[in-house]
Amino acid sequence: MTTRILTGITTTGTPHLGNYAGAIRPAIVASRAGDVDSFYFLADYHALIKCDDPARIQRSRLEIAATWLACGLDTDKATFYRQSDIPEIPELTWLLTCVSAKGLLNRAHAYKASVDKNLEAGEDPDAGVTMGLYSYPVLMAADILMFNAHKVPVGRDQIQHVEMARDIGQRFNHLFGAGRDFFTLPEAVIEEEVATLPGLDGRKMSKSYDNTIPLFGSAKQLKDAIARIVTDSRAPGEPKDPDNSHLFTLYQAFATPAQLAEFRAELIGGLAWGEAKQRLFQLLDNELGEARERYHALIERPSDLEDILLVGAAKARKIATPFLGELREAVGLRSFRANVQAGGEAKARKATKSARFVSFRDEDGSFRFRLLDAGGEQLLLSRAFADGKAAGQVSKRLQSDAELDLRVQGNAFGVWLDDEEVAVSPTFGDAAARDAGIARLYQALAPQE
Numbered sequence: 001m002t003t004r005i006l007t008g009i010t011t012t013g014t015p016h017l018g019n020y021a022g023a024i025r026p027a028i029v030a031s032r033a034g035d036v037d038s039f040y041f042l043a044d045y046h047a048l049i050k051c052d053d054p055a056r057i058q059r060s061r062l063e064i065a066a067t068w069l070a071c072g073l074d075t076d077k078a079t080f081y082r083q084s085d086i087p088e089i090p091e092l093t094w095l096l097t098c099v100s101a102k103g104l105l106n107r108a109h110a111y112k113a114s115v116d117k118n119l120e121a122g123e124d125p126d127a128g129v130t131m132g133l134y135s136y137p138v139l140m141a142a143d144i145l146m147f148n149a150h151k152v153p154v155g156r157d158q159i160q161h162v163e164m165a166r167d168i169g170q171r172f173n174h175l176f177g178a179g180r181d182f183f184t185l186p187e188a189v190i191e192e193e194v195a196t197l198p199g200l201d202g203r204k205m206s207k208s209y210d211n212t213i214p215l216f217g218s219a220k221q222l223k224d225a226i227a228r229i230v231t232d233s234r235a236p237g238e239p240k241d242p243d244n245s246h247l248f249t250l251y252q253a254f255a256t257p258a259q260l261a262e263f264r265a266e267l268i269g270g271l272a273w274g275e276a277k278q279r280l281f282q283l284l285d286n287e288l289g290e291a292r293e294r295y296h297a298l299i300e301r302p303s304d305l306e307d308i309l310l311v312g313a314a315k316a317r318k319i320a321t322p323f324l325g326e327l328r329e330a331v332g333l334r335s336f337r338a339n340v341q342a343g344g345e346a347k348a349r350k351a352t353k354s355a356r357f358v359s360f361r362d363e364d365g366s367f368r369f370r371l372l373d374a375g376g377e378q379l380l381l382s383r384a385f386a387d388g389k390a391a392g393q394v395s396k397r398l399q400s401d402a403e404l405d406l407r408v409q410g411n412a413f414g415v416w417l418d419d420e421e422v423a424v425s426p427t428f429g430d431a432a433a434r435d436a437g438i439a440r441l442y443q444a445l446a447p448q449e
Contacts, residue, residue: 001035002037003035003036003151004037004038004039004150004151004184005030005031005036005037005038005039005149005150005153006039006041006143006144006149006151006152007023007027007039007040007041007152008040008041008046008083008140008143009040009041009042009043009064009068010046010047011042011043011044011057011060011061011064012047012050012056012057013060014059014060014214015215015216016207016213016214016215017197017205017212017213017214017284018196018197018199018204018205018206018212018213019215020071020215021253021254022196022197023153024067024068025071026153027153028071028072030153031074031077031078032074037079038078038079039079039081039147039149040078040080041080041082041083041143041316042064042081042082044057044082044083044084045083045084045089045090046136046140047060047061048132049130049133049136062299062302062305065080065082065298065305065308065309066295066298066299067215067216068080069298069305069308070292070295070298071291075308075311075312079312079315080309080312081309081315081316082309082312082313083143085309085313085316086146086313086316086317086320088146088317088320088321088323088324089139089142089143089320091324092142092145092146092324093135093138093139093141093142095172095327095328095331096138096145096168096169096172099168099171100137100138100141100168100171104137104167105135105137105138105164108134108136108137108160108161108164109160110133111129111133111134114128114129114133115129137160137161137165137168138168140161140164141161141164141168141169144162144165145165145168145169145184145186146319146320146323146324147316147319148184149184150184150187151188151189152186152187152189154188154190156190158188159188159190162188163188165186166185169182169183170183170185176327176331177330182326182327182330197249197250197253199211199212200212200213200225200228200229201230202246213225213226213250213284215288216288216291216296219289222284222285223281226277226281226284227277229246229250229277229280231245231276232245234273236271236274237270237272238270239269239270240267240268240270240271240276241267242263242267245267248263248264248267250280251263251279251280251283254283255283263276314430317429335375335376355371355372355379355443355444355445356371356372357369357371357372357395358370358372359388359391359395362384366384366385366386367385367386367387367390367391368384368385369392369395369423370382371395371398371423371441371445373440374444379425379426379437379440379441379444380415380424380441381423381424381426382394383421383422383423394423397417398415398417398422398423399445404441404442405417406438406441407421409424411427411428411429411431411433411434412424412425412426412427412428412434413425413434413437425438
């Protein structure tokens, strides 16, 4: 069985070494497993909750996308996309909002923390609280449930949000499933073995503490940052304690067992801190050097990044678009063409409608026809004809000709008669959708029994 894993990356800052060791590197390694279907997305809607600086959000989206690709994410295997490129996500968010209990959202940690802070300051409990902050768990639930992820790797502070996604998905299944579970109930995965790196001052590496080591700065910036790592006052020649050294912890996150054993022995033997920092720099520069070059090349080609992300969005929407259609149907947002049994019961009868040609006259007086499939979607639009008789003759020939002369034109196709193009299809999103349209055309023109 293939396990679907989904991870979102909030786009509000520049990735640093702690992000790489704690999230990016293990996620990319996990995505290479043969039994895993990985979804990684830039959570740029989430970023709007935390940041009102458009330039910062735009820059962060660029830097984070380049970082994941430079670090080796295989977009042929994993689905990599921007949250904001999937319009089904906000629509699903609303469907889920309508079944989410306010009491459940009242218990969200981020909202409660804001309320507690306001009360301590003597403010109104909801001072400064936006609906984005309050509804954050519903948007996160939509991210997860849209793709029916089985596992969601998160930090401990996000476990509650995955549990809330389970609650919301289960509520929707109960109300609208009619015996079917639309949503897989996700499981939070805590990576116990993932490194949490100390920053320059020994506290957890975090932009909030201004103690980070840049991931893809220049070699000089990396060396200068390492030089600022706080160490004790033991002089060269004095034994150092590796187990209480932030520098050793950083080295440990990137060294092989042999390198680590050698470094430990040298510290205990009195290696000077300056030389120890040089060893850490060499280790990190070797680890990040090639990826750094790829990163800067990608940053210089934002159009290439845009293309990669749009391909990822199209891949994701192949799942999201039809699934949202099923969810809309389930809650009653159905086409009026749907057949419903008398008495108001919502039990659909077997469809009996067939494809049909619809003739019409343009404003310029010319005549055209459309071919609509059984669901009313347009398959073909004819060229303009001088009179209605000519348009009618062409539509009759399309219905009677045993073989169609179809010619592909990018993500569309044309129908030709007597070496003349007489009708064209809509432009589809990609080649797969175009080929599906061709199949629907043949089905629509097939003789009816």
